[in-house]
Amino acid sequence: MTESTALPEFDPLCPSSAMPIQIGGKWTGMVVRCLQGGPRRFTELKEPLRGVTPKVLTETLRAMERDGLVRRTVHDENPPRVEYTLTPLGRSLVPLIDAARAWSEEHLPTLLHARETYEP
Template sequence: MSLTHTEVTAELEPCGAEGHPDCGIRDVLDRIGDTWSVLVVVELASGPRRFSELQRAIDGVSQRMLTLTLRRLERDGLLSRSVHPSIPPQVTYTLTGPGRSLTHLVKALADWSLAHRPLIADARAAYDAAHPAHTIR
């Protein structure tokens, strides 16, 4: 990013390290860019979900990781948690306004990923063939 973005990052408490004018956005990008957060946003884009529905829908996420992800997204104001009085209590998660504003970005990223997946797979295979001793995966 260019130095013109420092006005934006100043509001988000940049780290202040010389040569890192944009690191103030790093914490936000780290949150919304991590695998589980993206998948939670994708799932909640179609409406409120209960914890168990999210866990079933997001293949490979552990209960602990989903709990942490939901808490972090709630803390960041991207989703809300509602407890409904029943026995046992039912908890639903819903995207907030800022969370909903992410959905078109996440959808664009998902669409791009699907469209370019074969190209990336071919590039990886070509790289691996050209560099058989590498350990990059």
């Protein structure tokens, strides 16, 4: 894979489930980032998303396809080759994900501390 098509690296310690800003399910934003550079096969998505199970990745991709964020293309080959691509609607999420990521880098430690010390 060339540098221009390299997939993003995700910090395995990133508490994405702690994020107050989520787009779709837990993995949706990361799938958008992986598809940002162009079409990818399922196995190419699994590698950078090490914490996701194949079942959950399949469910995420199906939900994203249902919502019009991803297009699934089956190529008539033997064996069949399936690729996932962002639609224009899916691509429109990129600036929102970038903004949420920037906010998180600045504020996530404070948010997590508040959660740890919260007493109802």
